[in-house]
Amino acid sequence: MRTTRYTATLVAAAVVAGGLALSSPAYADPTPAGTFRQLVGVGSDTTQDVLNALAGDTVNSISYSASAVKSASGAGVASYDAIEPGTGSTTSKITTRTGGPSFARPNGSGNGRIALTKSLTGEAYPDSAGVAIKGQVDFARSSGGPSASGSALTYIPMARDAVGVAVRGSALDTLTVKQLHDIYNGSLTTVNGQTVHPRIPQSGSGTRKFFLNAIGLQDTELAASVTVVQENQGNTALTEDGALVPFSVGSWIAQNNGVSPDYTTTAAAAGGHLAAVQLPGDTGATSPVTTVNGKLSPVNAYYENSTFGRDVYNVVPTRAVDPTSIFFDKDLYDVFVTSGSHTAALASDSAESVIASFGFVNESYNGSVNLAKHAKQGGLEGTGISTAVPAAPALKTTLGDQSVKLSWTAPDATALPVTDYRVTLYGSDGAVVATKDVPATTTSASFTGLAIGNYSATVTADNLSGTGAAANWSGAVKYKSTTTASVATTAYGKTPKVAVTVAGSHGVKPTGKVTVKEGSTVLGTGTLDASTGKVTVSLSNHLKVATHTLTVSYPGTSKLLSSSATATLKVTKATASVSTTAPATVSHTAKAKVTVKVTATGTTPGGTVKIYEGTKVIATGTLSGGKVTITLPKLAKGKHTLHATYAGSSTVNAKTGANFVIKST
Incomplete structure (x- = not known):
């Protein structure tokens, strides 16, 4: 059962009233010294103590080993x-992995997020003078939202905090937003006769950024008189009457209740306290805290105020908590994410009891990664970090039997290299059918066993900055068809016949037409027999004498994919037949005439005919309409054995006719 805001407050009061004694600042990094755990977090000091406790370490001499989240x-x-x-x-350094580098301790939310960024990119932290910290940080504690646009980092809300104003002196008991604005820009130097001494947390502090936004100022507008102090340390900030400093209300409560290490109780004993603030739209002032059983406790109205109330976050790489990503980190997901039926370890009743004891208000959205429910997304943080995401890949699609294969070529390089490709298949209703995330070395993905119907798909290239533009495909997934074709060698003048068979799969009968082409030229079409899937397509009998590569295409149906086959047609020259008509006798003083006829199936031969006597050509003629009459020269008396030879053409083979005899008298 999840703890409500109301019961969480009571839990906080009960825990601190149950004998948590204030002691010297006994707190530490993971204890004992040299302890290394898998999920490393750095950053905000607003939430460091509660995260230390949730990690199972000792905070302010109180052991939380029994409530460690895992x-x-x-x-x-x-x-x-x-x-x-x-x-x-x-200025101290930390080592977060066995054998890992020693690097500067990230101080504050902003620095924590920068360290997380550079753990992802592998760059040196905190700058080029530091050391590379790739893989050394898994999450960042943050008391504020993103400073950079993008989607690389997800800000997972853990609890509700508020920013109050810690003051010293009764003159500052009640303040307005306008007064705070003017104090920090230097235009208001006294309040109720008291000279004010404004302080501000260190650069990179989430509390500093949040507070300045709440009072409508930028860092550049701060008065020169504003002194920088370490965040959430009242003892060093509230050193004189009139001093004031923005302060995490949760941290103030935890320190003054003896739950967190003491950086404030000395100042509180000297009159330091949280001022009541007139919230925007209110006529009176609201105190951030109340007292329950002698202990400080949150005032929900202040925490829930949109100006001074804030969510506190654990920031993780977005891809690490995406179950569909190849970079999914199940351990990180289990600890931080509440989604659907999955509840984060940090959102358990025992964890929320610890959270409440440190002055925070538990919320139902602890662990949410839903951007509509308090989660946020932002880009990588730090100077010189490229925000460019990849362009769309060049996409090619191949359809198979109830399947689709998407293949692509990588987009042009960006400053940050492609880390993976996200392939998403959608149904005809736009619902996601399947998602695949593949490493940058993989450039194809297949979806099989699909129901036939219309689908669409997107392929995006991702880098650490986020997801690039999508390459898109849409089309129909169908059953496979197979086309086969054969054709016999055919002489010119005869009709080539292409025997085509199309087979459908899954018992579907192919119907429709097939088309035979050579290149882009259509040579013939035929309609399949609906019962056999067969058809014989007759082609022109005047195709060029050559070897023809034919493509036989079937366009498919509403259930069957298109398919094609190739067939090789060899067209040979036609076979000629030569016949002659000549007189049996002729006077030696006359010239005989010989008629030669050349025929071939399906064509009328043309070309040259020669009359030979032995090996000697005695006359020549040119066919016209397959015939020619050739006048012979005068023949000497006697018998002459002659024959006609057709020289052939580009489409008809040469042929020699039978001998014939002419007697010259």
């Missing part, structure tokens, strides 16, 4: 403080 596989959380435990150093 993934289903047992992966634990390692939360590293924003400043060095015990010394308060802001």
Whole structure:
């Protein structure tokens, strides 16, 4: 059962009233020293103590080992403080993996997000003078939302906090947004006769960014008199009457209730407190805290206010909590994400009891990755980080039997290389049928076993900055058809006949026409027999004497895919037949005339005919309409054995006729 906001507040009061004694600032990074856990977090000091507790470490001499959150596989959380435990150093270094590099401790939400970014990109942290920290950070603690647009990082809400104003001196008991604006830009220097001494958290602090936005100022508009202090440390900020500083209300409660390490109770004992603030639209002021059983507790009206109330987040790589991604991190998902029936380990009743004890208000959206329910997305953070996403891949589609194969070529390179490709198949109603995420080295994906029907698909190239433009396909998925074709060698003048058979799969009978082409030229068409799937297509009997490569295409039906086959047709020269008509006798003083007729099936031969006596050509003629009458020269007396030879053409073979005899008298 999830804890409500109301019961969470009571849990907080009950926990701190149950004997959590205030002690010296005993707190640390993952303990004991040298402990390494799988899920490493850095960043905000607003949520560092509660994350330390949820990690099962000792916070302010209180052991939380019994309530350590873990993934289903047992992966634990390692939360590293924003400043060095015990010394308060802001320049110390941390090592988060066995044998890993030692790098500067990220101090504040912004620096935590930058460290997470550079853990993804492999760049040096905090800048080029640092060391490469690829794979050293898994999440960032953040008390504020994104500073960069994009979708690379998901901000998962954990609880509700608020930013109050810690003040010293009764003159600052009640403040308005206008007064705060004017104090921090330097135009208001006294309130109720008290000179004010404004402080602001360090650069990169989420509380600093949030507070300035709430009062309508930019960093560049801060008065020179505003002093920078470490976030959420009242003892060093509230050193004189008139001092004021933005402060996490949750942190103020946890410190003053003895739950978090003490950076504030000395200042509180000297008169430091949280001012009541007149919230926008209200006529009176609202205090951020109340007292329950002698302990501080949140005022929900202040926490829920849209100006001063805020969600606090755990920031993770978006792809790491996407179950469809090849970069999905199940351990990270189990600890941080609440989605559908899956509840984050951080959203369990025991975890929310711990969260409430540190001054935060539990919300039903703890662990949400739904952008409509308090989750946010942002881009990679840090200077010089490219925000360019890849262009659309060049897409090619191949349809198969109840299947579709999408293949692509990589888009032009961007500053950040392609890490993976996301392929999504949609049904005719636009619903997602399947999603595949493949590494950058893979350039194809297939979907099989699909029901026939209309589909569409997108392919995007992703890099660390986000998802690029989509390449799109739409079409129909059908059953496979198979086309076969054969044709015999055919002489010129005879009709070539292409025997075509189309077979459908899954018991579907192919119907319709087939087309025979040579290149782009249609040579013939035929309609399939509906019962056999066969047809014989007759082609022209005057195709060029040559070897022809034919393509036989079947266009498919509403259920069958198109298919095609190739066939090789060899057209040979026609066979000629030569006949002659000549007189039996002729006077030696006359010239005999010989008629030669050349025939071939399906064509009328043309060309030259020669009359030979032995091997000697004695006369020549040219066919016209397949015939020619040739006048012979005068023949010497006697018998002459002659024959006619047809020389052939581009379409008809040469042929020699039978001998004939003419007697010259």
